[in-house]
Amino acid sequence: MGSSDSFVKFDKVDKSYDGEILVVKDLNVDIPKGEFLTMLGPSGSGKTTTLMMLAGFETPTGGEIYLDGEAINKIPPYKRGIGMVFQNYALFPHMTVNENLAFPLEVRKLSKSNIEEKVKKALGMVELEAFGSRMPLQLSGGQQQRVALARALVFEPRLVLMDEPLGALDKKLREQMQYEIKHIHEQIGITVVYVTHDQNEALTMSNRIAVFNDGKIQQISSPDILYEKPENAFVAQFIGENNQLKGKVKSINGKMCVVKTEKGEEIKSLKVNVNSIGDASTVSLRPERVEINSSDSSFENSFEAKVKELIYLGDHIRTRVEVCGNDQFIVKVPNSYKGANLKEGASVKLSWKASDSRALDLR
Numbered sequence: 001m002g003s004s005d006s007f008v009k010f011d012k013v014d015k016s017y018d019g020e021i022l023v024v025k026d027l028n029v030d031i032p033k034g035e036f037l038t039m040l041g042p043s044g045s046g047k048t049t050t051l052m053m054l055a056g057f058e059t060p061t062g063g064e065i066y067l068d069g070e071a072i073n074k075i076p077p078y079k080r081g082i083g084m085v086f087q088n089y090a091l092f093p094h095m096t097v098n099e100n101l102a103f104p105l106e107v108r109k110l111s112k113s114n115i116e117e118k119v120k121k122a123l124g125m126v127e128l129e130a131f132g133s134r135m136p137l138q139l140s141g142g143q144q145q146r147v148a149l150a151r152a153l154v155f156e157p158r159l160v161l162m163d164e165p166l167g168a169l170d171k172k173l174r175e176q177m178q179y180e181i182k183h184i185h186e187q188i189g190i191t192v193v194y195v196t197h198d199q200n201e202a203l204t205m206s207n208r209i210a211v212f213n214d215g216k217i218q219q220i221s222s223p224d225i226l227y228e229k230p231e232n233a234f235v236a237q238f239i240g241e242n243n244q245l246k247g248k249v250k251s252i253n254g255k256m257c258v259v260k261t262e263k264g265e266e267i268k269s270l271k272v273n274v275n276s277i278g279d280a281s282t283v284s285l286r287p288e289r290v291e292i293n294s295s296d297s298s299f300e301n302s303f304e305a306k307v308k309e310l311i312y313l314g315d316h317i318r319t320r321v322e323v324c325g326n327d328q329f330i331v332k333v334p335n336s337y338k339g340a341n342l343k344e345g346a347s348v349k350l351s352w353k354a355s356d357s358r359a360l361d362l363r
Contacts, residue, residue, distance in 0.1 A: 006066070007191055008031035008054065008159065013063035015049050015215075023049050025215040027063070031193065036185050037231045038194045038202040040236070041212030048096050048163060050212075051195045055161050056080055068158060083152030083160040087167045089144045091136040097123070097147050098132040104155045122154040125181050125184060142173045149181065153190070162194045166201065178204045199239050229287075232273050233360040236284035243290075245283040245324045249274050250357065259283050268300040268354035273361045280362040287330040290355040292319070292337070292348050298345065299351035305329070307346045317342070323350055 009033035015024040024046040031037050039047035040147065052058040054065060056077030064071050072080055084090075091100050101119040110118070123129050126146040136144055145165060152160050162181075166174045182205045185192055196202055202209045203223045211222040211234075219226060219235045230236035237244065247261040249271075257271040259281050267283050274281050291299065305323035312318075312335070319331045319342070331350065341348065 005032065007033035007035075007068055009066040010050070010054075011064045011066065011173075013036050013050075013053065013065060013360060014061045015046075015053060015058065016061045022061070024053070024060075027217065029210065029220065031191065033191055034189045034194065035070075036192045036194065036205060036207045037198060038206040038209045039212060040196060040199060040202040040209050040238075042197060042256060045212035046215040047195050047197075047212040048212075051161055051163055051193060054159075054193060055084060057084060071292045078116065081158050083155070083157035084158065085145075085148050085152045085162040085165045086187060087164040087240045089148045091137070091151070093136050097128065097139070100136070100147060101154045101327050104151065108155060118121070118156075120345065122150040125153065125188075126180070126203060136177075141169055142177060142302050145169065145177060146180075149184070153188070157190070159191045159193070162192065164196055165194075166196075166198075173206075174201070181205060203239075216259050229272075230284060230358065230360070233282040233284065233362065236282075236358065236360060239331060241287050243285045243287060243326070243329050245285070245326055245357075246352060246362065247281060247283065247328075249277050249279045252277060252299045256354060259359050265303060267324065267357060269357040269359040272358045276360050281359045282362050284360050285352060285357045285359050287318075287332045289352050290331045291351045292331055292333055292342070294349070294351045296351065298353075301352040302349060302351045305348050305350045307342065307344050307348060310342065310344060312316050321348065321350065 010027045010029040013021050013024060013027040027050060039050060041047045049058060053060050060073055064073055067080065098119055100117050101122055103265040105115045105118055123132060126149055128143060128146055131139065131143065166177050169177060178201055204221055207263050208220060208222055209226050211218045213234050219231045227240050230239060238244050245261060245267060247259040250258045250260040250266060254273055255271055257269055257274065259267045259269055269283050303323050305321040307319060307321050307325060310317055316335055317333045319333050320330060321329050323329045
């Protein structure tokens with residue numbers, strides 16, 4: 001039975017295509033009504049298979065999926081009341097925009113006046129009221145994707161699934177559509193499950209993000225928690241730019257620990273995903289948490305580094321340095337920095353707080 005506080009529930013769901021290898025393993029997720037949940041992960045991580053099982057295009061090998069308290073494994077896709085948006089739009093090329101939107105309503109045998117009213121409302125939602133008589137090929141890619149979104153919403157489904165819907169758009173248009181989908185979700189409060197491999201897209205749009213790898217959810221959290229408090233090295237590496245310093249746990253003191261690198265540097269860090277002294281560990285640290293040539297004595301970590309590369313990016317200078325045995329360590333230096341010695345080949349001092357670095361499993 002589905003949990004009363006979850007609108008969508010995956011209960012111990014497995015999926016195998018060959019009877020041997022599980023592409024989704026023991027999946028347990030509760031999605032409340034009205035949430036925008038993004039499934040994020042690399043290719044082959046199981047996120048799209050999970051979405052296809054929820055849509056009904058794939059059947060779980062084990063476990064049960066519930067929608068609004070009802071077990072749906074054996075319910076065909078067209079009876080689930082779910083809207084779908086795909087990357088390739090999937091619009092009927094021989095139908096006008098109005099006819100494309102009317103089609104799912106005609107299938108449900110709504111009256112002509114009711115259909116016209118709902119089509120008008122859906123087009124207004126995506127700001128395409130003036131395009132109803134056009135054919136899909138007369139629209140830009142962004143407009144076609146808006147029509148696909150309107151068609152998924154027009155019959156007022158209880159759930160909308162989106163599979164890489166913005167993948168075919170250019171960067172600027174993709175970012176614009178991210179905000180539009182986010183605002184539509186906020187306006188109508190529908191439950192959305194969204195699949196992408198684009199971390200920025202996930203961070204921008206979601207209430208929560210489920211990070212997939214190797215058929216399992218590695219962490220499911222709000223965007224800020226996922227970015228600031230990754231629970232393992234995979235999540236830390238996959239979400240946002242991240243520095244990794246490898247070593248072994250030298251000492252543990254409550255919530256803090258010391259990780260010693262191969263070269264002997266000792267990094268004070270939060271103890272997040274290590275158990276014992278002697279464990280191999282990856283220390284995770286965001287580039288924006290590191291200060292360069294700081295005179296602040298409150299930083300628990302301070303190391304000499306050598307500048308390897310400087311890239312000007314407008315609001316900051318992306319500075320690659322060699323420190324603690326890692327020559328790919330990145331520091332985001334504000335372009336207002338006035339230090340005279342920020343040049344390739346220079347020696348600098350890097351400092352950061354112990355609470356900003358996280359000792360994680362070795363990945």
